[in-house]
Each structure stands twice: as structure tokens, then as C-alpha cells.
Amino acid sequence: MQSAGLRASMSRKGDCYDNAQMETFFSSLKTERTEGKTYRTRDEARADVFDYIERFTTRSAGTRPSATSARLSSSPRWG
Numbered sequence: 538m539q540s541a542g543l544r545a546s547m548s549r550k551g552d553c554y555d556n557a558q559m560e561t562f563f564s565s566l567k568t569e570r571t572e573g574k575t576y577r578t579r580d581e582a583r584a585d586v587f588d589y590i591e592r593f594t595t596r597s598a599g600t601r602p603s604a605t606s607a608r609l610s611s612s613p614r615w616g
Contacts, residue, residue, distance in 0.1 A: 565593065 538545055570589040576582035 562593065566590075 566586065566589055570585065571582075574585070576585065
């Protein structure tokens with residue numbers, strides 16, 4: 538990190554909440570979007586994840602579909 542001019546950001550020892558938001562995001566990404574999917578190319582995967590991120594950040598948490606409802610819906614996710 539030093540060679541790139543970056544400084545590590547660390548919370549106090551034992552603080553388990555410092556990364557909770559990112560852990561929540563990646564859990565949602567995996568369960569709502571990529572779980573069980575097979576991408577033919579890296580570009581296809583990249584485009585799908587980009588689309589998810591765009592939709593994730595433009596909706597409030599209360600309006601995002603749950604992983605269960607997204608799987609059960611016959612219409613496109615986010616439709």
C-alpha cells in the first residue's frame with residue numbers, strides 16, 4: 538500500500554462493525570444476483586454486477602427485493 542501512496546484505514550482492535558456495510562452489500566450481491574449463475578465471459582459477469590451495483594445504489598434499502606422474492610418472481614428482477 539505504501540508504494541501506491543495509500544494508507545490503511547483500521548478501526549480499533551476488536552471493533553467488528555467497521556466493515557458491516559460492505560459485508561452486507563457483498564452478501565446481497567451474492568444472494569440476489571450471482572448465486573447459481575454461470576457467466577459465459579468475464580465481460581458478461583462484469584456487466585451483470587455493474588447493473589446490480591447501479592440498481593443497489595439508486596434504490597433505498599426498503600425497496601430492494603429480498604433474495605427469496607427475486608427468485609420466486611417470474612418477472613425480471615427489478616422489473
